[in-house]
Amino acid sequence: MGKGSDRTYRSLRGLEKTASTSRVLNLAALAARNASNPEHEASPFFVASSLNGAVIVRHRLRDQEREAFDRIRYTATKLIIPFERSDLGLGGRSVFVSERGWLDAFEELRGEAPDFPRDVAVLEAIDELPSLDPFLLREHMKRRGFDISPSHFEISAPDLARMQRFVGSEIAKLIELAYRDAEGQENNITRLVEALLSAKTDERLEPLRLTLRLEKENYKEGIFAWKGFLYYKWVLNTLWGNLRDVFNELGKVRVIGPIDSETAHELEALKNRLRGKMERQVKSVMNHLGVYDEVFQQLTVEGNALAFRDFLLKSPEMFLSLGDGCGLVSHIATYWRYQFPRGKPLAANVVQLVDTLQDFEVSLGSDTHDAQAA
Secondary structure (H helix, E strand, O other): OOEOOOHHHHHHHHHOOOOEOOOEEEHHHHHHHOOOOHHHHHOOOOOOHHHHHOEEEEEEOOHHHHOOOOOOOOEEEEEEEEOOOOOHHHOEEEEEOOOOOHHHHHHHHHOOOOOHHHHHHHHHHHHOOOOOOHHHHHHHHHHOOOOOOHHHOOOOHHHHHHHHHHHHHHHHHHHHHHOOOOOOHHHHHHHHHHHHHOOOOOHHHHHHHHHHOOOHHHHHHHHHHHHHHHHHHHHHHHHHHHHHHHHHHHOOOEEEOOOOHHHHHHHHHHHHHHHHHHHHHHHHHHHHHHHHHHHHHHHHHHOOHHHHHHHHHHOHHHHHHHHHHHHHHHHHHHHHHHHOOOOOOOEEEHHHHHHHHHHHHHHHOOOHHHHHHO
């Protein structure tokens, strides 16, 4: 079942400089970036060295691809082994996690290497997630007991550049508090943000460590947790406009072609269910971020460093819920805009529209409200 080159690989060359996004985990790029980092090689994602140059993608399944699974799925985890790590545009071989016969195909792709069950378990753990963003992925893999170097969970360079301005405005008050005795701290905000978002510990952040009252053994985990919340705030801040468009356009999208009254009624019911689930998902995400905002305000306004420190050290359990919600919201907002580009007619045939909305509804899952209504 390992596949040869197909149209997926036409866009692979564009991933060469991308390390981690909500949709892509590019182990080939990470390996190149960390070529001189012994820790990266000592604690890899996979036991089989051939897999540590792979590209893993959260892929929206085409109609014909869904037939390869025993249960209805709209997205799947795709493992791609490039023919040449330095030139992804040459394509590679691939397999979907959990498609029928995938274990045999996977065994063939990974070659002769020990501990096959461990590498299978890693991929199955990745497949459990709705998103591949680095913070969610790191926490999930750690909870599953996999020892993987933190260098595998870096924000991609383009995302990092876009995130820095947002983070600077978010933490300006804290930097002022931590560096009030340092000369020219305002001019150093950009460099301090770069240090904070770096995957490496930086001595320039020592005043922040002291302000947060984090012992050195807890420092890395605390800073990682903080970066995680800043990352999710940034992601959601970039999504709100598109998400508002989804809510607005959901009731305006027009069906092209004939549609009988029964199907029209079912379509409206689907829209209403989806709107309710989306609202509850957004509320859940906002509640998580509200907890963060509250303790951060206690730190910067009231000087309560202990409350913020304790929150950071206890917050990893919130990552799965917050990251899951963020991934779902991101998928809906970005895929809706992909299906209905700005400036194009807000219209689709009934099959396409129902397929898209059912994809969203399935991804959001069932909830208590639906169970009570049933």
